[in-house]
Amino acid sequence: MRGPASDVRRLSESRLAWLFLVALVIFAAGVGLRDPWPADEPRFxxxxxxxxETGNWLIPHRGGEAYPDKPPIFMWASAVSILATGSVRLGFLLPSILAALGTLWLVVDITRRLHGRRIAMLAGLALIATVQFALQAKLAQIDMLVTFWITLGAYGMMxxxxxxxxxxxxxxxxxxxxFGVITKGVGFLPLLMVxxxxxxxxxxxxxxxPAWELLAGFGVVLAAIAVWVVPMAMYTTASGDPALLAYxxxxxxxxxxERYADSWGHLQPWYYFVVEVAPWAWLPLWLAIPWAVPNWWRxxxxxxxxxxxxxxxxxxxxIFFSLSPGKRGVYLLPTVPLLVLALAPMLPGLLDKRxxxxxxxxxxxxxxxxxxxAAVMGWTGFEPLMELSEKHDATPWPWLAFLAAAMIGLLARLKPRRGAMALALWLGILxxxxxxxxxxxxxxSRSPRDLMRHVVEITGEDAWLAxxxxxxEFLLxxxxxxxHFSYHAQDGQEALRAFDWLQQAPTKRWLLIAQEHDGLIDCMDRxxxxxxxxxxxxHWWLFPGTAAAGCEGDPDAAPVFVAPTSLRRSPYL
Structure with a gap:
């Protein structure tokens, strides 16, 4: 016979199922409607x-050149997703969506075990509503997958x-x-809590x-890292290829x-995350911080x-990321599930506070x-907004107006006394x-798909392009x-090598170059x-090889890499 406890359990499980359905709709809405965009998405x-295309799954390549910035697990996940769906547009976002749903399950499950089903439901809603978490779930960047590994590490620890x-x-x-380490290097972060x-x-x-459990855990971490590092190191070392050894x-x-201690890019002050990132990334969680701090202290x-x-x-x-001179806002993402867990037992009380x-x-x-x-000013022709709209070839006024109307409707229905819920629901609509x-x-405006089609119309599909x-995104x-002439080559060296390359077959080769490099091509026939x-x-220019007749090239200025995906039109694009 089914009793009251069974009915409550079934009701709770039904609500959790609806929670994950809502999350799927929020994260997956728009899949198939766009191409990969910079930054990072076209690269991966x-x-x-x-x-x-090449069958080389051990070492990631970018346009035929080894890509040493990140280990390959996210690329593997992207490749499998593209193969499974048969389409880049359908598959490239799947790793982030699945990682976000996995992270959500971990947070809900550990909260349920620690605090009960009702609080687990609220924790799940809080995670879905958090701006940085939902944003990264909808982007094909590496950070959501590494956040899943980090959260699973913290889950196992807890x-x-x-x-x-x-x-x-x-x-x-x-x-x-x-596995987080061979996804993005920082998968070890839960060990900071030991x-x-x-x-x-x-x-x-x-x-x-006990010490033996700690040592066993370290051994498992190293064994997981070795899954890729050992065969990669053996292969590159045995190859004797200077490029692979450098990789x-x-x-x-x-x-x-070296990147952590003496970063060469994204340099920011020590307070960057607290002052410039957390106020938007942790929204709406950070609105609860003034009331949470006394509770945490108790x-x-x-x-x-x-x-x-x-x-x-x-x-x-x-603290760990603040100590490094190189900082990006997305580094804060792994803190979001942990912040939800730290706030979870307070959520019912916070929702009732004025x-x-x-x-x-x-x-x-x-x-x-x-x-x-912005919608009203855009519709009435406010010049700065119209210039921005034309620059990005977008007309956002209808959906901006819809979001403004959604705000009015939610507040009219829920009133300010339920403002936190109204904000969470509005973000769920956003x-x-x-x-x-x-x-x-x-x-x-974000994908050069049409531009590269236009290039082919001008050059012919058999002509070579540099x-x-x-x-x-252009190689994709x-x-x-x-x-191309190496991602790491200096602009001037690239130009010298490009001139030489064009002059070898001027009637069959073309150069695509941005106007910002105008000074490098003064010798070309405009x-x-x-x-x-x-x-x-x-702003982009396309030159035939014949336009470089008056330029002096250098065959040793930079290497030439052929993009393998360009030799046979990918069926996945």
Whole structure:
């Protein structure tokens, strides 16, 4: 006989099923409606297509050149997704969507075990509503997958530390950290919480972590890393190829310790994440911080390990990335699931408090009012907005007005006393709107698909094309045999090599170059140039090889790489 407890359990499971359905709609809305866009997306899709085309799955390549910036797990996932769907447009976003759903399941499950089903439901909604999490779930960048590995590592740790003993989960978490390392290097981040775990265990607030378990965990991390690193190192070392040896040294040394300690790009001050990233990335979670801090302090004093452990992860990851001179906003993404876990037991009380709801209402009015004002000004021909619209070949006024109307409708229905829920629901409307309307509207300006079609119409599909200072999106969309002169070559060296390359077969070779490099091509005959207009934030020119007759080239200035995907038009594009 089915009793009341069974009915409650079935109701709870039904609500959780609806939670994941809502998440799928939010994350997947717009799949198939756009091409891969910069930054990063075309690069990883190009890596994946070259793996499929060449059969080399061990070392990622970009336009025929080894790509040493990231390990290959995300590229593998992209390649498998493209093969499974038969389409780049359908497949390239799947790894991020599935990783986001996996992360959501981990957060909901551990919250259910620690705090019960009702709070687990609220934690899941909070995670879906968090701006950076939903945004990255809809982008084909590497960070959502590494966040899944990091969250699984923390999940395994918490299953053992807070709900254990559960050594198998600790080891599963360690394996996840290792796979996270060969996804983006920082998969080990949950290990930063081990000292906090040890301190809690000494107070009797958590399951102890004996030295042998810690060492076994480290061994599992290293074994997972070795799955790719060992065969890669053996292959590159045995090859004797200077390019492959340079790849090995770059991926193992320069892209890890050197990049962290002495970063050469994305340089930001130490307070960057707290001041410039968290206020938008943690929205709407950060609206609760003023009320959460006193609660965290009380839980810290009484040794509530269920809150202290995930909160320590947020703080330690924030400190870890802040200490490096190189910073990107997306580095903060792994803190979002942990922040939700730290806030989870407070969510029912916070939703009933007047302060957080009124603060959320004010923020929602600000966002909706801003978008509504932009829609009205755009429709009435406000010149700066019209210039922006023309530059990006987009007309966003209808969907901006829709979002403003959604704000008004939600607040009219829920009132300011439920402002936090109204803000969360509005964000839930925002992302499908972006995917279904904004993405298709912006695709022509973010993807050079049409430009590369136009190039083929001018040159003929059998003509060879060189792309100077290339972006991966151009190699991805090329429709003819295409070369480049190394991603790492200096612009001047690329130009010298391009002139020599063009002069070898001037009637069959062409050069695509952005107007910003105008000074490098003073020697070329401008009367032969084709003006291709504005694309991907740059103005483009197309020159036949005959236009370089008066230029002095250098065959040794830079290497020439042939893009394998350009030799046979990919059936997946």
């Amino acid at each position: 899709v190009l890596n994946a297509l070259e793996m499929i 299953r053992h530390a807070l709900l254990g003993p559960a050594r198998h989960w600790w080891l599963i978490g360690c394996a996840a950290m290792g 000292p906090v775990w040890t301190a809690l265990a000494r107070r009797g607030d958590a399951q102890p972590l 090995r040294d770059n991926i193992l040394l320069r892209q890890t310790a 839980r810290l004093r009484r040794g509530d390990a269920r809150t202290i452990l995930p909160l320590s992860g947020v703080i330690l990851i924030l 302060g957080p709801n009124w603060l959320a209402t004010g923020f929602l009015v600000f966002l909706g009012g801003l978008l509504g004002t 992302w499908p709107t972006v995917g279904l309307f904004a993405w298709p509207d912006m695709n022509d 792309v100077h200072d290339f972006g991966e 969309q090329t429709r003819q045999p295409t070369v 009367s032969e140039a084709h003006d291709l207009g504005f694309q991907n934030s740059q």
